[in-house]
Amino acid sequence: MSVKPFSSVWTRERKGTREQGLSRDQIVRAALELLDAEGLDALSMRKLGARLGAGATSLYWHVANKDELIELVMDEVYAAVVLPEAADWRETARVFAYGMRHAVFEHPWSASLIGVVPALGPNALTASDRLMGAFARAGFEGIDVDYAMTAVVSYTLGATIPEVAFLTVLEATGQSLADLQSAVEPIVMKAMADRPNLLKRYESYASEGVDPLVARRLAFEFGLTALLDGLGTRLR
Amino acid sequence: MSVKPFSSVWTRERKGTREQGLSRDQIVRAALELLDAEGLDALSMRKLGARLGAGATSLYWHVANKDELIELVMDEVYAAVVLPEAADWRETARVFAYGMRHAVFEHPWSASLIGVVPALGPNALTASDRLMGAFARAGFEGIDVDYAMTAVVSYTLGATIPEVAFLTVLEATGQSLADLQSAVEPIVMKAMADRPNLLKRYESYASEGVDPLVARRLAFEFGLTALLDGLGTRLR
DNA sequence: GGCATTACTCGCACACTGTTCGAGGTGACT
DNA sequence: AGTCACCTCGAACAGTGTGCGAGTAATGCC
Secondary structure, rough: OOOOOOHHHHHHOOOOOOOOOOOOOHHHHHHHHHHHHHHHHHHOOHHHHHOOOHHHHHHHHHOOOOOHHHHHHHHHHHHHHOOOOOOOOHHHHHHHHHHHHHHHHOHHHHHHHOOOOOOOOOHHHHHHHHHHHHHHHOOOOOOHHHHHHHHHHHHHHHHHHHHHHHHHHHHHOOHHHHHHHHHHHHHHHHHHHOOOHHHHHHHHHHOOOOHHHHHHHHHHHHHHHHHHHHHHHHOO | OOOOOOOHHHOOOOOOOOOOOOOOHHHHHHHHHHHHHHOOOOOOOHHHHHOOOOHHHHHHHHOOHHHHHHHHHHHHHHHOOOOOOOOOOHHHHHHHHHHHHHHHHHOHHHHHHHOOOOOOOHHHHHHHHHHHHHHHHHOOOOOOHHHHHHHHHHHHHHHHHHHHHHHHHHHHOOHHHHHHHHHHHHHHHHHHHHHHHHHHHHHHHHOOOHHHHHHHHHHHHHHHHHHHHHHHHHHH
């Protein structure tokens, strides 16, 4: 049970570069492409090396290991969520929430990494900083700034992760939503026999003809504004 | 790019059993032990087989593959969150939130799986059913029942996952919190040079002498009640 | 110019992983 | 006694991340 001291890409000095052959940025870019194209499982050092016309082990000069590579490429995901610098706290929170949601949708493989992999990269940090600034300006006091901001981030992650994960499963099966639903139907029905509340909801869905994908999006909005309302009352 | 139709343990008929030698429940129990003791990476079919005094490939008679095994063992995590059957919606929501949080703390490896792996097992379903019942009885109308409940689940997951993930990293390094903080300090400071809001917060933390672990727990409470408040105003 | 040093590339090898296949065994029922 | 379903498992395959050490190429220095 040997333990290694904490280490993250962001805690190590970057090696001086001679600007030739492989570079860290190039590797991260290629990894991002590979991930977007084929998903998390498809990312292997050998495949990534091949895509760059290099040997797999060459990558290890530029990146300590695969985990660090993933930290780097995750920060690229955060790069897409850009926040205004001097906006209303509610507006900033909304931009963050929808920006984050959108970013994860664009990079579905990140759903299983986000919140789990340390987010200490520059892009993650500036997003945090902007968000925190908005809450501080809003008038939250002391540590409440932290709490309020954390709440928004938590909600956003918790809503986005399962949503994207579901879509990923859906896509991996290659079935349409209707296909999947009818495939699962009998088992669901059986399981719901002694779960009256779920059953009722399920029937409502069917009768109201709600598109589950749209419903998820509305659910996101619903919860977000509820949370922001709740936070707003804590401002005085 | 071949695609396989959707399949989950819960969608397949269970094999009849002759109640001898290995059994699915036994396997799941052993997997849970192994996961709790050594973490997600330590779970391999061979190790699990060995722990049961069986060959690795014997497991494949009882379980289709590792993913299904993980679905099964995840449902055991949900087993720990038991909800009252006829309580106030706020109370039920709180029991769920803290119950879920506690369950994931007890099984830290689940942090990187929850929300990503389909939760169609009996325990997950009954928890959902109870939670949904509480929101329906509370007076939420139509699809708002779903939305309100989803919001609570989202917040809970999004708050818990990073918290547990952080503790896992901490434990894996074997360093104390103070060690880690002082190790990261210089890099953090440098990174925060042009992130004034983060820096200010960081300094407040230090001066107020807040224990970050306690703070996280208070943050969970803060966000949860804010969300419930916000949901409450939508009841009329 | 020559030479030493640094910066990088990469093949080999190791210890693993999940999973398939097919050969075997074992008990219950006819 | 024979059949059949249930169950176990060793061998093998195609992968995985990564440490090591040898090899190459460009730079800095005299």
